[in-house]
Amino acid sequence: xxxxxxxxxxxxxxxQKISDLRNTFAGKQLILLLAxxxxxxxxxxxxxxxxxxxxxxxxxxxxxxxxxxxxVCQNESLAGSRADFANDLRREIREQMQANKSxxxxxxxxxxxxxxxxxYRPPVKPATYLLWGGPFAFLLTGxxxxxxYLKRRxxxxxxxxxxxxxxxxxxxxxxxxxxxxx
Amino acid sequence: MIPELxxxxxxxxxxxxxxQGTLPIIGAARGIPSWVxxxxxxxxxxxxxxxxxxxxxxxxxxxxxxxxxNVARNSNSELPIQYRIAASWGSHEGSLLLWVxxxxxxxxAVSVFSRHLPDEMVARVLGVMGLVSVGFILFLLVTSNxxxxxxxxxxxxxxxxxxxxDPGMVIHPPMLYMGYVGFSVAFxxxxxxxxxxxxxxxxxxxxxxxxxxxxxxLTIGIMLGSWWAYYELGWGGWWFWDPVExxxxxxxxxxTALVHSLAVTEKRGSFKSWTVLLAIxxxxxxxxxxxxxxxxxxxxxxxxxxxxxxxxxxxxxxxIVIGSSLLLFAWRAxxxxxxxxxxxxxxxxxxxxxxxLLMVAxxxxxxxxxxxxxxDSLDLxxxxxxxxxxxxxxVPLMTPAIFLMGxxxxxxxxxxxxxxxxxxxxxxxxxxxxxxLLMPFVMGEWKPLVSFGLLLAFWIIATIFVSIRQxxxxxxxxxxxxxxxxxxxxxxxxxxxxxxxxxxxIGVTLVNGYETEKDVRMxxxxxxxxxxxxxxxxxxxxxxxxxxxxxRGDIDVLRNGEKIRVMQPExxxxxxxxxxxxxxxxxxxxxxxxxVALGEPLEDGAWVVRVYHKPFxxxxxxxxxxxxxxxxxxxxxxxxxxxxxxxxxETATVAEDKRAASNPRLSTxxxxx
Numbered sequence: 001x002x003x004x005x006x007x008x009x010x011x012x013x014x015x016q017k018i019s020d021l022r023n024t025f026a027g028k029q030l031i032l033l034l035a036x037x038x039x040x041x042x043x044x045x046x047x048x049x050x051x052x053x054x055x056x057x058x059x060x061x062x063x064x065x066x067x068x069x070x071x072v073c074q075n076e077s078l079a080g081s082r083a084d085f086a087n088d089l090r091r092e093i094r095e096q097m098q099a100n101k102s103x104x105x106x107x108x109x110x111x112x113x114x115x116x117x118x119x120y121r122p123p124v125k126p127a128t129y130l131l132w133g134g135p136f137a138f139l140l141t142g143x144x145x146x147x148x149y150l151k152r153r154x155x156x157x158x159x160x161x162x163x164x165x166x167x168x169x170x171x172x173x174x175x176x177x178x179x180x181x182x
Numbered sequence: 183m184i185p186e187l188x189x190x191x192x193x194x195x196x197x198x199x200x201x202q203g204t205l206p207i208i209g210a211a212r213g214i215p216s217w218v219x220x221x222x223x224x225x226x227x228x229x230x231x232x233x234x235x236x237x238x239x240x241x242x243x244x245x246x247x248x249x250x251x252n253v254a255r256n257s258n259s260e261l262p263i264q265y266r267i268a269a270s271w272g273s274h275e276g277s278l279l280l281w282v283x284x285x286x287x288x289x290x291a292v293s294v295f296s297r298h299l300p301d302e303m304v305a306r307v308l309g310v311m312g313l314v315s316v317g318f319i320l321f322l323l324v325t326s327n328x329x330x331x332x333x334x335x336x337x338x339x340x341x342x343x344x345x346x347x348d349p350g351m352v353i354h355p356p357m358l359y360m361g362y363v364g365f366s367v368a369f370x371x372x373x374x375x376x377x378x379x380x381x382x383x384x385x386x387x388x389x390x391x392x393x394x395x396x397x398x399x400l401t402i403g404i405m406l407g408s409w410w411a412y413y414e415l416g417w418g419g420w421w422f423w424d425p426v427e428x429x430x431x432x433x434x435x436x437x438t439a440l441v442h443s444l445a446v447t448e449k450r451g452s453f454k455s456w457t458v459l460l461a462i463x464x465x466x467x468x469x470x471x472x473x474x475x476x477x478x479x480x481x482x483x484x485x486x487x488x489x490x491x492x493x494x495x496x497x498x499x500x501x502i503v504i505g506s507s508l509l510l511f512a513w514r515a516x517x518x519x520x521x522x523x524x525x526x527x528x529x530x531x532x533x534x535x536x537x538x539l540l541m542v543a544x545x546x547x548x549x550x551x552x553x554x555x556x557x558d559s560l561d562l563x564x565x566x567x568x569x570x571x572x573x574x575x576x577v578p579l580m581t582p583a584i585f586l587m588g589x590x591x592x593x594x595x596x597x598x599x600x601x602x603x604x605x606x607x608x609x610x611x612x613x614x615x616x617x618x619l620l621m622p623f624v625m626g627e628w629k630p631l632v633s634f635g636l637l638l639a640f641w642i643i644a645t646i647f648v649s650i651r652q653x654x655x656x657x658x659x660x661x662x663x664x665x666x667x668x669x670x671x672x673x674x675x676x677x678x679x680x681x682x683x684x685x686x687x688i689g690v691t692l693v694n695g696y697e698t699e700k701d702v703r704m705x706x707x708x709x710x711x712x713x714x715x716x717x718x719x720x721x722x723x724x725x726x727x728x729x730x731x732x733x734r735g736d737i738d739v740l741r742n743g744e745k746i747r748v749m750q751p752e753x754x755x756x757x758x759x760x761x762x763x764x765x766x767x768x769x770x771x772x773x774x775x776x777x778v779a780l781g782e783p784l785e786d787g788a789w790v791v792r793v794y795h796k797p798f799x800x801x802x803x804x805x806x807x808x809x810x811x812x813x814x815x816x817x818x819x820x821x822x823x824x825x826x827x828x829x830x831x832e833t834a835t836v837a838e839d840k841r842a843a844s845n846p847r848l849s850t851x852x853x854x855x
Contacts, residue, residue: 048702048710048719051781051790058701069566075424077568080417082781120568122553127562131553135546135575142538150526150534 054098061093064103067120068110077120185250185329188238192279192329195231195286196319198224202289202312206305207377218301221308222293228315229286236283239328240270249335252276252328258341258758260729268352269342274476274492275328277355281472282318284356284363285311292367292392299388306374307367314366317499325492341758344730350410358403358430362468364396365433368440369465372458373507376514381454386447389461391817393444397437398813404430405806413768418699418777418794420802423572428551429471435544436464439537441813446533450595452521453534459511460537466504467544473500474551527600529593532586539583546575584638584687587680588645592652606652610644625696625797635691642684646677672819679812686805692798699795701781705788709740713795715776716740717749721787722780730754732765735780735789739769751791753780775799 052058065078070086078086078093089110096106110118122128202224209217239252243266248254256273257266271280289311296304322328345351371389375381407430412420421427440460447457473496524530550567558564588610593603618637622628653673657665702710704719711717720736732754739747749767756763766779774797781790 046705046708048704048708048791051701051703067568067570069568075422075568080419115564117564117566120566121570121574122565122567127557128553128565131549131567131571134549135542135579138542138545139538139579142542146534146538150531153520154523154525156520 057094057097060103061090061097064106065090065093068107069118069120071114071118184238184241185247185331188235188242189327189329191231191234191238192319192323195228195235195282196316196323198228198231199312199315199319202228203309203316204312205309206312207309210302210305210309210378215301218305221305225286225289225293225308225312228312229290232279232283232286236270236279239276239279240267242329243267243270246339247335248337248339249332250328251330251332254332254336254339256339256342258339258729260757261339261342261347262728264349264352265342265347268346271355272342272346272351273328275322275326277359278318278322278326278472278476279328280356281359281363282315282322284359285315285318285366288363288367289315292370296388302378303374303380303388306377307370310370310373311366314370314503317503321492321495321499325495339758341729341756344754344756344759344761344763345414347729347756348410348414350406350414354403354406354410357399357406361396361398361400361403361437362430362433362471364392364399365437365461365465365468367392367396368461369507372461373510376458376507376510379514379517381458381518383448383451386444386454386457387821390441390444390448391822393437393440393461394813394817397434397441398810398817400430400434400437401806401810401813404434405803405810408806409803412799413766415764417779417792418766418796420799423550423569425551426475428547428572429474432544432548432551433464433467433471435540435547436460436467439540439544440464442533443537446530447521450522450524450530451519452524452530454521455511455515455518456534456537458515458518460541462504462507462511463541466500466507467548469496469500469503473497522596524595525597527593528598529590529595532590532593536583536586536590539579539586543576543579543583546579547572550575581638584642584683587683588641591649591676591680592645607645607648610641610648614640614644622695625692627696629695632691632695635687635695639684639687639691642680642687646681646684650677670819670821672816672821675812675814675816675819677812678815679809682805682808682810682812684805685801685808689798689801689803689805693796693802696797697794697799700793702791702793703784703788704791705786708788710791710793712793713774713776713797714741715795716743717776717778717791717793719789719791722753722783722789725752727754729758730756730763733780733783735767735778735791737767737778737791739776749776749778751778751780770800772800773797 050058062079066080068078068089070076070078070081070083070089072085073081073083076083076086078089093106093110096109101109107119111123116123122131124132202221205217206221206224209215209220241247242250242253243257244263246253246257246259246266248257252273252275253269256276257269261269270276289308292307292311293304296307368389371385371392375385404427407427408420411422412418440457440463443453443457443460446453473493476492476496550571554565554567588607589603592606614637617640618633621636622632625632653669654662654665657668660668698712700710700712704710706719706721709716709718716739718738718740720738722733722735725732725734732752735749735751735753737749737751738745739749747769749769751767752765754763754765755761764779766777768778769776774795777794777796779792781792783789
């Protein structure tokens with residue numbers, strides 16, 4: 001690697017940074033600078049560290065906690081809330097994940113501790129059959145009623161034949177409005 | 183003195199509302215012209231007194247009269263003037279006063295723009311609106327008087343909820359309420375028709391523009407609420423299936439069904455009783471929305487009021503309004519005519535199927551919203567019904583609805599041929615499938631859900647093209663522009679609103695599929711890179727607002743090494759309430775939003791910063807705006823404008839309509855789109 005190029009860049013474009021570093025790291029500056037340059041040859045400014053230590057685990061934790069309720073908040077998910085309770089619970093979930101617990105086990109643990117209220121996806125059980133079955137029941141009933149209504153309706157509707165005068169009137173209107181009928 | 187004046191004006195308004203709700207209706211039934219003639223002046227009088235009442239409340243807020251309980255609880259002398267005015271509808275009492283004030287406004291509008299209607303009809307419509315007004319003013323005076331005094335007066339007010347101190351929140355509630363209350367006009371027309379037994383194409387034509395306007399307001403109201411949640415709550419979500427949001431979404435779903443059903447009733451004379459039922463439903467859900475938000479049965483981001491007596495009052499009111507209108511419906515509906523004949527495959531059936539899907543969706547959202555409340559009140563345990571449930575239910579229901587949305591405008595009234603439709607739409611279908619499969623690659627990664635969402639959106643757009651092409655083909659002679667100019671505004675309005683849905687779906691799909699988020703510890707000078715943008719943190723410094731202290735972050739946004747803008751997210755603490763608020767900084771763009779929010783401070787001037795890259799997120803709200811523009815365009819259609827200017831011609835047309843409606847076959851060809 002060509003070491004001269006990064007040094008030249010440093011001198012010209014980042015005087016501010018160098019003086020900062022000089023104040024902070026006095027004697028070791030050269031070694032540090034070298035390390036920085038070698039580690040991040042494209043951008044000099046330091047890339048901010050993610051808050052999470054393990055981004056993969058963090059993603060899994062967020063995905064899980066999006067479907068969980070922050071119990072002390074007003075209808076906020078555990079993932080979205082910044083309340084202390086939510087922070088603690090997220091830490092708890094993170095720790096359990098680090099201890100190799102499955103999502104299922106973690107949810108069971110939370111339900112045992114806080115009840116079904118913590119779940120944004122209500123469990124399917126006798127008390128929620130109506131909740132989960134309701135939409136299907138609505139659709140089936142609605143579709144059934146609609147179908148039979150339409151069938152019956154077609155039999156009921158009688159269309160009287162047009163009189164001569166109405167026929168002429170309709171013709172006139174059609175001519176006037178040709179193609180303008182939506 | 184001023185609050186007492188307001189209170190007195192409110193009482194006078196109640197008396198006028200009682201007059202409005204009784205005499206004109208009786209007059210119309212008994213044929214007493216002087217009582218019928220009373221409707222318009224009484225409505226206008228009620229409006230004046232409610233305006234005085236509302237003005238008195240606003241005056242008390244503007245002048246920091248902390249001897250008024252409502253002001254002491256919801257304002258503060260440090261509060262900037264615009265929020266003091268907005269605070270008059272930020273509270274429970276004030277928002278209800280705004281509700282009746284708007285109801286009076288809508289009533290005045292009906293009384294002014296209804297000169298072409300028969301006087302009895304107007305009397306009945308305004309009478310029904312008067313009865314609704316009686317309920318609400320009584321509610322105000324009995325349980326939630328906005329002018330109640332606080333003696334001795336408070337020295338300082340306890341401040342408006344900081345969440346509401348925002349321009350979006352200044353206009354969101356009025357818009358939403360305009361929509362809610364606007365459905366009262368559709369409701370009043372429906373009830374008036376049931377009372378009189380006269381329900382024909384003319385009736386649908388009168389009530390249609392009012393319904394559309396209410397729907398437009400509601401659409402904009404919901405859009406503003408969603409936008410506000412996005413930039414004010416600080417975590418970048420735009421819809422939470424929160425009970426309060428659902429409360430505004432329910433009337434929207436039913437209102438959408440109503441708008442479509444009214445189209446059929448107007449053009450084909452069919453679905454009359456169904457339309458009436460929808461009008462009753464839409465308004466009932468508006469009342470339910472007010473009830474849910476204002477009674478304190480919910481505890482959520484928006485619900486601030488808690489007082490059981492209020493809940494009981496609104497519940498009783500709700501039962502009376504819904505119960506009596508459904509009874510009236512059950513009694514009268516069987517006498518309503520059926521209208522024209524149509525086949526199982528026809529535009530009518532498709533609209534009916536779409537109506538069904540919208541209603542099932544509304545029913546399911548209602549079920550999910552109320553289920554936890556019901557379970558809780560029956561001691562069956564506490565559960566939460568959130569996003570996973572609503573998405574699982576809503577998306578499968580809307581998918582066929584959107585498919586039908588493409589099919590419907592191309593299908594013929596009365597009798598359509600399925601093979602012919604398929605033949606005409608095969609290209610639209612092919613193009614949308616191929617585009618939907620390929621587009622995710624352009625975005626960088628193929629995801630099945632993204633492809634599916636885009637398929638729905640492209641299907642809508644492709645069918646709009648096919649529909650317009652076919653329409654122009656059938657438009658006789660002339661060049662492209664002559665043909666384009668020939669089409670009615672209501673034809674374009676339909677496509678514009680449908681196109682809005684497509685834009686909305688694209689926004690939702692892409693932001694859900696490709697949003698990126700980073701939660702980082704930013705030291706001064708450190709950077710974070712996302713979606714091709716580099717964010718450089720320059721530290722945070724204290725600033726003072728009019729009624730808050732804040733830390734304001736300073737973040738440079740760089741693209742290809744060049745600084746393109748500075749973003750300044752804030753973390754505020756409001757003086758009066760001590761409440762902390764996150765004010766994110768947003769760089770809005772056509773293809774993406776950059777969204778930066780400050781988290782917590784760390785040592786040495788470092789902060790936890792959350793950075794989001796949200797592709798296409800603004801398309802969500804832009805789509806809603808397109809829908810609303812569609813509605814506005816529909817209302818400005820020629821056939822409505824003519825009516826206002828030319829009463830004479832109108833009466834003739836109405837008579838003709840009546841004749842036409844009695845013979846449905848005649849009414850098919852005659853009327854314009």
